[in-house]
Amino acid sequence: MPVQDRGLVSMAQQFSGLPIKSLIGAPLLAGAEANSKMALTQTQFLLSTCFTNSGVAGTVAAKYEPIMIKMELTRSVIKVDGSAGTPVKTAFDLPLLTIMPLNSLAVDNVTVTFDMEVKSSFSNDQETSTESESSAKGSFSAKVGYGLFSAEVSGSVSASSKDTSSEKSHYEKSNSAKYTINAHAGQLPLPEGVTTIIQAFSQSIAPIQLKAGATPTPAPGP
Amino acid sequence: MSDHPEIDCPCCGGKILLDAAMLLKGSRFSCSNEYCDAVISLSSESHDVTKNALDKLNEIKKVDSI
Ligand SMILES: [Zn+2]
Numbered sequence: 001m002p003v004q005d006r007g008l009v010s011m012a013q014q015f016s017g018l019p020i021k022s023l024i025g026a027p028l029l030a031g032a033e034a035n036s037k038m039a040l041t042q043t044q045f046l047l048s049t050c051f052t053n054s055g056v057a058g059t060v061a062a063k064y065e066p067i068m069i070k071m072e073l074t075r076s077v078i079k080v081d082g083s084a085g086t087p088v089k090t091a092f093d094l095p096l097l098t099i100m101p102l103n104s105l106a107v108d109n110v111t112v113t114f115d116m117e118v119k120s121s122f123s124n125d126q127e128t129s130t131e132s133e134s135s136a137k138g139s140f141s142a143k144v145g146y147g148l149f150s151a152e153v154s155g156s157v158s159a160s161s162k163d164t165s166s167e168k169s170h171y172e173k174s175n176s177a178k179y180t181i182n183a184h185a186g187q188l189p190l191p192e193g194v195t196t197i198i199q200a201f202s203q204s205i206a207p208i209q210l211k212a213g214a215t216p217t218p219a220p221g222p
Numbered sequence: 223m224s225d226h227p228e229i230d231c232p233c234c235g236g237k238i239l240l241d242a243a244m245l246l247k248g249s250r251f252s253c254s255n256e257y258c259d260a261v262i263s264l265s266s267e268s269h270d271v272t273k274n275a276l277d278k279l280n281e282i283k284k285v286d287s288i
Binding site: 041042045048049050067069070071072073074075076090091096099100101 | 232233240241242243245246250259260261262263264265267268271272274275278279282
C-alpha cells in the first residue's frame with residue numbers, strides 16, 4: 001500500500017474553503033436588520049401614541065404635538081403648632097413621551113463562536129520480521145578400524161530457515177465543526193437629550209411658596 | 223422612556239425613583255429622602271390617556287417578541 005498517498009491532512013486547506021464571511025457576517029446583518037425593525041416599530045408607536053397629528057400623517061404637512069399628561073406632587077404640611085395641615089398638591093404637565101416605558105430596545109451584542117476541529121492522524125506500523133527456516137537433515141556414520149583401535153563416528157546435521165513478513169497500517173481522519181451564535185437584545189441608555197428634558201421638567205415643578213398675604217405666582221418654566 | 227428613571231425631588235433635591243409603567247398605572251412614588259414627604263403620582267384626569275398608551279405599548283411588545 002503506498003504510504004505517501006495518505007499523509008497528514010493540510011490544516012490550511014481545510015480552513016480555506018470555509019465561508020467565513022457569511023458565517024460571521026450573516027448573524028451581524030441579521031442583528032442590524034432586527035434593530036432597524038425594532039426602531040421603526042418604536043418610532044411609529046411614539047408618533048401614534050405620544051403625539052397628536054393635526055396635519056396629514058406622513059407628509060410635510062404633518063404637525064405633531066406631544067400629548068401631555070398631568071402629574072401631581074403632594075407634600076404634607078405641618079402647621080406652626082406641629083399639627084398636620086392639608087397636604088399641598090402641585091400639578092404639572094409632562095409629555096407622555098418622556099415617561100413612556102418604551103425602552104430603546106436593540107440587539108446590543110452578537111457573539112459568533114465557530115469551533116472547527118480537524119483531526120488527522122496517520123500511523124504506519126510496519127512490522128517486518130524475517131525468519132528464515134530451512135531444514136535439511138542428514139546423518140552419517142562411519143566406522144574406522146586400525147589395528148587395535150576402532151572408532152565409530154555418527155552424526156546428524158539439521159538446518160531450518162523461515163521467512164515471515166507482515167505489514168500493519170492504520171489511517172484515521174476526522175472533522176468536526178460547531179457553530180454557535182449568541183444574540184442579545186438589551187436596552188440602550190437614554191439619549192442625553194431625553195435625560196435633559198426630564199431633568200428640565202423635574203426642576204420646573206418646584207412647589208409654590210406662599211407668603212402671608214401674597215397671591216400664588218406660577219413657578220418658572222423649564 | 224426608561225423603566226426606572228429617577229428625577230430630582232423638587233422639594234429637597236433628593237432622588238425620586240420611578241417605575242414608569244407603575245406610575246402610568248396610577249402608583250405613587252415618594253422621595254427617597256426620609257425627611258422629605260414629597261409624593262409624585264399621575265393625576266386621575268390623565269388615567270385614560272396613559273391606559274390607552276400602555277395598551278398599545280403592550281401590543282407592540284408582543285409583536286416584537288414573536
Ligand atoms: Zn424630597
